[in-house]
Amino acid sequence: MKTNTLVITALAITLGFSACQNNASKTGTDHSSMDSNEMDMGSMSMNSGMQTGMDKMMTEMHQMEMTGNIDKDFAMMMKSHHQAAVDMSEVELESGKDDELKKMAQKIIDSQKSEINELQSFIDNHKNIEKNYDPSMKEQGFSKVMNQSMKMMMDMGKIDENSSTDKQFTMMMIPHHQSAVKMAEGFVQFGKDSRLISMATKMIVDQKMEIEQFKKWSE
DSSP states (O other): OHHHHHHHHHHHHHHHHHHHHHHHHHTTTTTTOOOGGGSOHHHHHHHHHHHHHHHHHHHHHHHOOOOSOHHHHHHHHHHHHHHHHHHHHHHHHHHOOOHHHHHHHHHHHHHHHHHHHHHHHHHHTOSSOOOOSOTTOTTSHHHHHHHHHHHHHHTOOOOOTTSOHHHHHHHHHHHHHHHHHHHHHHHHHHOOOHHHHHHHHHHHHHHHHHHHHHHHHHO
């Protein structure tokens, strides 16, 4: 019995280690073209939190089951999108060095956490809601907007894995914000709920301004 227990334990440890290696090798390959196998340990320790936030968002948004209601689907998708911005901003606050970027990160955390709460409130209060578009029609209407927004994230260029937290923050937040603006602009066009439309309009203004700030910092 003791021998069998030791064998099972050893097998579990081996399988666990193998799974960790497989996960590590996949991190970042789908959405940012980063190859974690080429990263040194110092870079991985500093920047893996950024990529984790982005990957989590992409997984959630890809796996999310659309309801067929424009307002609710926008609220669900933007909530996950905002959470990734919060996660990456928290990494910047913890590991970043640039004071200007850290101030921007704190602002993003404050504003997007507030909007996450509003989006969640809308979702909670609209459990059963009528359908007003077909999510499977990827080339028309709001579904096309959502599809284009996701594609913008997946087409994000390669990030230098040896760059600083500050640099990675700007390089990831620019396309992240651009995809949010795309989604928000589409929602303003097709959405029905006036409160969500007002929120989306504010998102467009705020995030376009932040995109320009990130670009200016990167010059």
